[in-house]
Structures are given as structure tokens and as C-alpha cells.
Amino acid sequence: MKLTGAEIFIECLKREGVKTLFALPGGVVLKIFDTLHQQKDVEVILTRHEQGAGHMAEGYAKATGKAGVCLVTSGPGMTNVITALADAYMDSVPVVCFSGQVPTSLIGNDAFQEADNIGLSRPCTKYNFLVKDVNDLAGTIKEAFYIATTGRPGPVLVDIPKDVSMAKADFTYPNSVSIRGYNPTVEGNKWQIKQAAEAIMKAKKPILYVGGGVVFSGASQELIELAEMTQIPVDMTLMGLGAFPGEHPLSMGMLGMHGTYQANMAMHYSDLVIAIGARFDDRVTGKVSEFCPHAKVIHVDIDPTSIRKNIHVDIPIVGDCRTVLRELNQILRATVNGEQKDLRKPWWDQIRDWQQAHPLTYHQEKDGPIKPQQVVKRLYELTKDRDPIVATDVGQHQMWAAQYFKLAKPNRWLTSGGLGTMGFGFPAAMGAQAAFRDRLVLCIAGDGSIQMNMQEMATAVLSKLPVKIIILNNGFHGMVRQWQDLFYEGRYASSNLGTTPDFVKLAEAYGAVGLRVKKVGDLDAVLKEAIATDKPVIVDVPTYPYENCYPMIPAGGCNHEMILEDPPELKMKQSGGAKVTPEDKDTVLTA
Amino acid sequence: MEHIISVTVENKFGVLSRVAGLFSGRGFNIESLSVAPTLDPSMSQMTIVTSGDERIIEQIVKQLNKLIDVIKVVDLNETEFVSRETAIIKVHTKDVDRAEALRIVDIFRANVIDSTPTTYTIEVSGDPKKIEAIINLLQPLGIKELVRTGRVAVAREPVRQAAVQAKKIARE
């Protein structure tokens, strides 16, 4: 029996185990929506904006480790989803996006709602396909899922012209894929792994620098074994949070621009950097010429282009983290003995000194304004037993979430690192909630960021996705204000949000629940109430507007030269000693 | 330093723009690029002339390899290779210059492939230095149009291996 393109599409999704599709309809995809409407295997979550659909697919993918799938229409539907595709590309998230296209006969004629979807998405997808013949549809979809989820994961676009969704063809789903130009290397080179093991045995001041690759490859167990066996401290990137337990005694926390003092010092002074599934981003290296000046570098990465892109590597190992770590652990298990512990005693003494000298700090006065760090810390303490999934937006609140929410396991952390997309958090949280209906999903948001995809509250209410949004409401694009205070003499060019909606009423307007924390003493009670609510909730937490996030390495600075607290002139200004502009006063009052 | 990179790609829609997009998006240099189908019509051969330091060339090779439609990448500078470029040059030739033009054509073993009473169209092949040289000599006569193919190149067959191969063929 012959199936239509739309039917083939759905059959393929079923074969790929897709249960949820984040989508928004339009003219050229109506046939597909009509067919979806008549079946029950794939749930359609109707979003309010295609960017939301894209981020939901990302959240779904990050939480499950499987591909997230979205469907958008041609023209504006496609251009709207581009931000999410670019985000997924930067953070290596497996997303398969289907876009509608004008009928093949009209392509190139400036037809209604036509856009060059292939051209638009080429620089922000791992690969993209235009399906011109319904007979190619099934094979193309198989390849799309294969490419998105193997090797270094990433977004793949499949562009389906309207006539292809209507035309009929025999349906057969291929069992396997073979693409001659695409063969990711999984096994690491054995000789190189042996070299790495020898370097690890000899190192006096080694450090593990682990990133998103460990999460993608599911190598947390192997990483824990390696770290414990060799007693090597672990630095995590923003994307690697959860790859290693945040409360583990060997965990140094996050490194980089807003990383902990000990994480950055240990990196700078180490004699051996063992980078695993991390890509030496400039938020981590700071000034490249002075990055880890004393260290040999081992780099394990499945993508050869990540290796030696930014910094020199002594022992490159191209392969999957998990496979390589297993092999490495096997060698080390046979050789590690008590000697390394003695060898590294001075290193650990030094690290403990660093930890004690400058732990993460903030000061919460009992009746003072609410400090954002306090909110994250209490949220963490109140929810950690429930093993929550935590999404963030982009800004200061994201960094405080990274510092104070200590994740125990991988795939619980949804954040936009590479592109830094404001508005990512809420839809990403919804995507994760759609995958795990019974789990607690939190979104730590900024008052600026949340407004970038607020419209998805309608989706959350309609599709019963009880995400808990905690807005750290400082009245500012806080991250921008921080830079202005530190580097632009306190001139707040367009960082003061000026007016913000009443988020409690806004939640209620959508049919969700809105709560507000009025003073720090109420924090626990309100957070508990939110957690206990079985609906989407916004918790509006007005926080101290001038809190800055530290430590901080200024862009292009060196890793051991961190700013640890507000410089004196800033402290003066905040305590009312210096002139405060009328504009600033307003913010203090409204926030 | 200049490098010649030979890239075997899928012969299908959009591959050229993926390669070109890679170079422009990452700020790599393209001095010339030529592309044509291979003996196997499902593949095309690209020859890209680029430049950069060692680190950049390493990234170019790796990034090209990462493209899904790229089947094979060879940095020809790592081996011995031969390269050729063709230019077609249309020159003005007034009476007195016609003989001079032909002399130059002769010296460079070029060919006149079209002629009118006032122009010669000259085809020349060779390495880039030779092409530059003939252009310099023809310039005083007045070059009306000039097109160049960009370079194509292949690795030299290693001599020992070639000898063994030849013997084998002779035996068969």
C-alpha cells in the first residue's frame, strides 16, 4: 500500500521512537498536521512561537539524551526557529527540525511564504536536506536522525515541500545508514591513551577539565571512577555541570569567567590538564597566551576540529569520552597505587588553601533586600532530594544558578552556553517536562530573559507542563549592568528595564499560578508552595538590583587574576556614598 | 604559506555552497577553487588554493573533513605534486603587434585559439609563474579580456611504487 508523504513522516517518527513533537502549523504543512491530528502515537505540543518549539526540542533532547523534534512552516516559521537551531548547533544538541517548503514547482519563484530554508540554516545546522521526491523521504529522515545523534551531536533540518507531503510512495524504513563522508571516530587511539595514562601517573598537579561531551556520551560513571582512582580534582564547564557530582569532595565546581576561585587557580597552576569533552571556549581559557602556562594538555574529543582549535595539545585523543575513559581506566587500574597520593599531597594542600581563602560568598542581611544567591541556594536545598531538572535563562541569574545549584547527575542542567540565548530557559524546561511528566522541572529566569519567550506560558497551561519558574527580578539586564558598573563607569545604557509587567498577574492572566516573595523571611514558604503546586507557576522574587556576580575574569584576562568582589568605588556608590542617579532610585523602588 | 588542498566531494546539489560557506564563515582564505566531476560521476573533485599558518591549515583540513558531503581531503603540500592552470587571454593586435604576439605564443608554447583582424585569443597552460610571465609580456599589446581556471593539482606517484607497478603490469 502506498502512503502519503505526511503518513510516511509519521511512520518514520514512530520508528525513531519519537513521542512528542513541538510544532506550529501553516499553509505548506497543513497536510502533515491533518495527518497528525488523526493519530495518537505522536503527541503534538502546540507552541506559540517557533523559537519556543525549537528550544523545547532542545530541552527534551538535553534531558533525555535522545533527539528532540520540532515542526515549523515555511518562510516566517523557518526564520523564527533559526535562533533555536543556532543555539543547538553551538551547544551540540541533537535536534531534528522539519520545515515546510513551497511546492517544488514554485521553489525559487518568490512564492508566498517562500524562504531559502537550506541557505538560511546551512551555517547553523550540522546538516540539512531538501526532499524533492517523496520516494526519498523515509531514507532522508533516517539519515537526519542518525546525523543528529551520532558523533558530535547537532541540529539537522529536513525541508519538505508541500507537494512531497501530499504525494504517495511505498514505505520502507531503512535498517541502517551508511554515508561515505561521515564516519565519526569512537575508539581512541590505543597508543595515545597509553601516553595519557603515563602522563597521569607522573603528574604532580593534574586537573580534570570536563565538559558537555561527558554528558552527551553518558560517561559520568567512568569519569567518577577515573577521578576517584587517581584523586584528581575536577573542574566543570558550564555545559559539563552534572557530569560530575557537584557535592563530591573532588569537585572544584565550575571554572572560567564566573568559575570558582579554586577551579581557576587549579587550572592555571596545574602541570597536566586532562580535557574531556570540552572545547577550550574563550570563557574558559581567558587570555590564550597565558592559559595554563605550566601544563601539558591531554584532550579527548569526538570532533577532531575541537582539538588544537584554540590551544596547543600534547596528547590528542579523538574518540567518544566513554569509550576512551573505559580504556584509560583499565590501564590505570593496573598501575595506580598509593604513590600518587603522596606525590600529590602538596597539590591538594594548595587546593584546600585556595578553597578556604576564597569560597563563593555573598552577604544576606536578615531584613535586607533579597540576595539572588540566597534564592538559588534555598531552592537547591529545598529541592535536591527530588532530583530536579534545572533550566536557566542567560545572565547573572544563570551564573548564580551554575555556582549554587550543585547538580548530582548529568542531564539535569538545561542552559544556553555557546550562543547565550536569552529566552532559552522556559521553553527548554517545558521540553524536559514534556519528556518527564512526573519530575520536578525548575526554571531559574531573569526578568529580562523571561520576557523573550513569555508567550509559551499558554503552551505550558494548555499542554499541562507544570514548570516552576523562579524569576530573579532585579529590574535590570543585570549582566549588562554589571559590565557597565565595572567597565563603563556606571553608565547604564539601556540596561535598566524601566518597566516590567506584574509577573504574578501575568501568570494568572494565562491561567497559571503567580506567587511573590515579599521579604527574605518568606522565601522558603513561597518556594515550598510553588513546588507543591501541580500547575505552571511563576515565583516573582524581587532581588537586590546591584548585586554583582563574582569571581569574575574580565574578558581576555588571565585565569589566576580574578575580581573577587566589588571594587571600592562601586561599594561606595551602592552604599549611597556616591551620587545615585534618579533613574537608579526608581529601580530600587520598583524592584 | 600557500597550500593546495584536494577535496573529493559528493557530486550533488549544494555541496559547493557548503564548502564556500565554510571558508567564508570561518574567515579562511580562498585564492582559487576549481571543481569538476571525477571518473565516478557520483563524486566531484575540488582543488582549493588557500593560505595560512600551520594551525589554520590544520583547521581547514579538519573542518573540510567534518563536512558530511566531503569524502576525502588531501593537503598536497604534504607530498610532491604537480599543478597546472589554464588562462585564456584576448589581446588587441594592431598590424605591427601581430608578429610580436605570435612570437610570445611560441616562446610559451601557447596556442592561438581564435583570431580576428584586430585580436588574438590565446590559450596557455602551466604553473602560475608561467601564466604571470606571459600576461606580463602581453600586457603592453593591450589585454582585452583575461580568464583563468584556477589551479588543479594531483599528487605525484611515488617513484619506487610506480616502478613496482610498471613491472607488475609488464609481467601481466
Ligand SMILES: Cc1cc2nc3c(=O)[nH]c(=O)nc-3n(C[C@H](O)[C@H](O)[C@H](O)COP(=O)(O)OP(=O)(O)OC[C@H]3O[C@@H](n4cnc5c(N)ncnc54)[C@H](O)[C@@H]3O)c2cc1C
Ligand atoms: C553569560 C555566560 C557566561 C558564561 N560563563 C562561563 C564560565 O564562567 N565558565 C564556563 O565554563 N562556561 C561559561 N559559559 C559557557 C561558554 O560560553 C561555553 O558554552 C562553554 O564553556 C562550553 O562548554 P564545553 O567546553 O563543555 O563545550 P560544549 O559546548 O558542551 O561542547 C562539547 C565538546 O565535547 C565534544 N563532544 C561531544 N560529544 C562527545 C562525545 N561523545 N565524546 C567526546 N567528546 C564529545 C564536542 O565535540 C565539543 O568539543 C558562559 C556562557 C554565558 C552565556
Ligand SMILES: Cc1ncc(C[n+]2csc(CCOP(=O)(O)OP(=O)(O)O)c2C)c(N)n1
Ligand atoms: C537574545 C539575547 N539578546 C541579548 C543578549 C545580551 N545579554 C546577555 S545577558 C543580558 C541581560 C539578561 O537580563 P536578565 O534576563 O534580567 O538576567 P540578569 O542578568 O538580570 O540576571 C543581555 C541583554 C543575549 N544574551 N541574548
Ligand SMILES: [Mg+2]
Ligand atoms: Mg534581570
